[in-house]
Amino acid sequence: GIQVEQSPPDLILQEGANSTLRCNFSDSVNNLQWFHQNPWGQLINLFYIPSGTKQNGRLSATTVATERYSLLYISSSQTTDSGVYFCAVARTNAGKSTFGDGTTLTVKP
Amino acid sequence: SAVISQKPSRDICQRGTSLTIQCQVDSQVTMMFWYRQQPGQSLTLIATANQGSEATYESGFVIDKFPISRPNLTFSTLTVSNMSPEDSSIYLCSVQGTSGGYNEQFFGPGTRLTVL
Numbered sequence: 001g002i003q004v005e006q007s008p009p010d011l012i013l014q015e016g017a018n019s020t021l022r023c024n025f026s027d028s029v030n031n032l033q034w035f036h037q038n039p040w041g042q043l044i045n046l047f048y049i050p051s052g053t054k055q056n057g058r059l060s061a062t063t064v065a066t067e068r069y070s071l072l073y074i075s076s077s078q079t080t081d082s083g084v085y086f087c088a089v090a091r092t093n094a095g096k097s098t099f100g101d102g103t104t105l106t107v108k109p
Numbered sequence: 110s111a112v113i114s115q116k117p118s119r120d121i122c123q124r125g126t127s128l129t130i131q132c133q134v135d136s137q138v139t140m141m142f143w144y145r146q147q148p149g150q151s152l153t154l155i156a157t158a159n160q161g162s163e164a165t166y167e168s169g170f171v172i173d174k175f176p177i178s179r180p181n182l183t184f185s186t187l188t189v190s191n192m193s194p195e196d197s198s199i200y201l202c203s204v205q206g207t208s209g210g211y212n213e214q215f216f217g218p219g220t221r222l223t224v225l
Contacts, residue, residue, distance in 0.1 A: 031212055041146075041199055043216040045110070086151065088214070096142060096167075097214055099152045 002027045006087055006100035013077050013107050021072040021103045023087030031090035031097065032063055034072050038083045046072070046085075077107045111136055111204050113217035121223045122192055129188045130220045132202030137182035139206025143175070146199040146219075155200075158185040192224045 003026035013019055023032075034046040047054050047061040049070065054061050058077075063070040074081055084104050088097040112135040122128050132141065141158040156164040156177055164177035179185040189196055202217040 031214075033214060035216075041219050041221065043201070043219075045213065045215060048213040088152075096154050096157060098154075101151045 002029065002089055002091065002098045004087060004089055004098050004100035006085075006103050008103060009101065010104045011106070013105070015077060015079060015107055015109050017077050017107075018073070018075045019077060019105070021074070021085055021105075023070040023072070023089075023100055025068050025070075025087075025089045027068070027091065029065065029068075029089040030092055031095065032070055033088045033097070034061055034070070035086045035088065036081075036083050037086060037102070043086070074105075077105075079107045079109055081105060082107050110213075111138060111215045113202060113204060113215060115202055115217040115220050117220060118218065119221040119223075121225060124193050124224055126192055127188055127190045128192065128222060129186050130200055130202075132185045132187070132217055134183045134204050138204040139182075140204065141179055141185045142203040142205070142214075143177060143185070143187045144201040144203060144216075146201060148197070152201065155187070158187075189222065192222075194224045197222055197224045 005024045007022045032050045036044045049061045049063045051063050051065045058075045060073045084102040086102045087100045090097045114133045116131045143155040144152045146152050154167050155170045156166045158164050158177050158179035160179045176188045199219045201219045205214045
């Protein structure tokens with residue numbers, strides 16, 4: 001199956017700082033999503049981004065499918081950004097996803 | 110996006126018993142999945158719930174332990190059978206193929222299971 005590696009595994013920031021999270025995958029994919037799991041366990045959809053660049057407020061994401069990686073940018077971080085960020089990929093548009101191990105982000109006030 | 114509800118939201122069970130988790134979606138969806146998230150770990154796919162037929166299980170998961178039903182396009186159940194403490198996890202229902210985002214996957218709020 002596809003291997004998904006996320007880095008860094010843990011990240012601690014001061015409020016207001018910027019960060020970049022990375023997701024590498026081992027094979028071609030047609031589906032890639034970024035999720036944020038909040039401290040209550042809810043998975044929140046951030047981006048559906050099999051290729052290209054998208055922005056939503058302070059968050060943006062870029063996927064370079066030919067080089068098999070995706071980046072999630074968080075600017076001006078807030079304490080509410082704390083949680084685990086997961087990258088999930090699938091070979092087909094309507095297929096089962098493989099999740100990375102996640103990046104645990106802690107934003108300190 | 111889809112609105113997904115799960116019941117129960119959490120439960121504490123005794124070893125050897127079984128628990129059935131329900132997943133209800135507010136619209137018809139193409140694909141429904143069940144995931145497990147063990148403490149401090151990532152999500153692992155248990156199975157794909159197929160409407161009107163047997164679920165498709167991933168390696169390491171078997172029907173006797175995790176029977177799944179999907180009677181229609183908006184509802185599915187996962188049963189965790191003959192539970193042991195190792196089954197303590199969050200169980201998540203996921204859907205794909207909604208009118209609002211066909212290829213995007215959405216997750217329910219999860220069921221936190223503790224087995225004593």
